[in-house]
Amino acid sequence: MELTAQQLRGFNGTDVSKPIYVAIRGAIYDVSSGKGFYGPGGPYAVFAGREASRALAKMSKNEDDVCGNLDGLSDKELGVLADWEKKFQAKYPVVGRLAS
DSSP states (O other): OEEOHHHHGGGSSSSTTSOOEEEETTEEEEOGGGHHHHSTTSTTGGGTTEEOHHHHHHTOOOGGGOSSOOTTOOHHHHHHHHHHHHHHHHHSOEEEEEOO
16 A cells, blocks of 8 residues: 555544554554554654654654654664664554655
8 A cells, every 4th residue: 555645644543443554764554553652642643644754763753853854864863763663663564655
């Protein structure tokens, strides 16, 4: 399955009939099993229905960082992102790709 960023927004947990998705480096993960974290009101709800790579790399919940732009990130931040990616791969199924 391939989704645009706009389509991905529809999987942010506000519609309980749909799964909750988060994209990292273009891979879309179904994080529905973590709805307490990613669902509305959860501590990571800002990432739901979004490409969250930059925010995860920077350990940021700032709205401006919730995107896939990796430009200007330090090696340390890219390492943090790689760690997050491994955690997601171990915990959540990949259900598609973000259209470029």
